[in-house]
Amino acid sequence: MGSQLDCLSAPASDYEHVHHTKTINNHHHHHHGNNNTNNINNNNNNKQRLRIKILFLDVDGVLNGENYGYGGVDDSLLFLLKTIIDQTNCKIVLSTTWRLNQSARAALLHFMKARADINVEDIIIGDTPSLKGEKRAFEIETFLHSEDVQSQYFVTKWCAIDDMALNRQEPIFMRNHFVQTNYRTGITSNDAMHVVQILNHDDEVENSYDY
Numbered sequence: 001m002g003s004q005l006d007c008l009s010a011p012a013s014d015y016e017h018v019h020h021t022k023t024i025n026n027h028h029h030h031h032h033g034n035n036n037t038n039n040i041n042n043n044n045n046n047k048q049r050l051r052i053k054i055l056f057l058d059v060d061g062v063l064n065g066e067n068y069g070y071g072g073v074d075d076s077l078l079f080l081l082k083t084i085i086d087q088t089n090c091k092i093v094l095s096t097t098w099r100l101n102q103s104a105r106a107a108l109l110h111f112m113k114a115r116a117d118i119n120v121e122d123i124i125i126g127d128t129p130s131l132k133g134e135k136r137a138f139e140i141e142t143f144l145h146s147e148d149v150q151s152q153y154f155v156t157k158w159c160a161i162d163d164m165a166l167n168r169q170e171p172i173f174m175r176n177h178f179v180q181t182n183y184r185t186g187i188t189s190n191d192a193m194h195v196v197q198i199l200n201h202d203d204e205v206e207n208s209y210d211y
Contacts, residue, residue, distance in 0.1 A: 059096040061163025137169035151162035
């Protein structure tokens with residue numbers, strides 16, 4: 001995996017003035033005519049926002065699996081996550097059910113920090129909302145369109161990694177933003193490379209603009 005991923009790199013996050021963003025369609029929920037990432041960035045505040053990439057992270061079936069045992073995380077899979085972070089400079093939003101239990105969430109952050117040297121205080125910027133009766137893909141969509149996120153961040157790229165078929169829950173919204181893992185193996189080197197490619201896509205073009 002190392003040789004495949006080492007050739008992919010991303011620049012550090014930067015700031016973006018809001019007047020460079022595109023206005024979102026007011027009827028975005030379930031009616032997505034354009035899947036451009038810029039459409040999630042509302043032109044609603046005249047201030048600077050931090051340019052970021054986001055990885056929406058599941059745990060069960062991603063950082064563990066049938067072959068490793070559930071209830072914890074596997075070190076080798078954690079290091080694949082660390083590689084994604086290093087190669088893309090992305091932030092992480094927890095979409096996993098581990099976010100719903102305080103002790104499980106704390107354990108996850110401890111594993112990431114102690115075992116893979118992931119700076120969780122900087123890297124993890126939040127959790128997706130828990131919406132009763134809604135699918136995980138819709139919770140991700142709700143997070144991206146939330147006022148707090150819109151006011152703080154300009155999301156240049158995003159990707160969700162999960163063993164559930166999120167692309168069947170919200171096919172148009174998740175298109176080109178999703179990598180599905182095998183619950184038996186968890187994340188593989190090929191999965192990690194796919195995530196890196198999604199998050200780093202068109203970086204050279206985007207960063208040639210004069211902001």
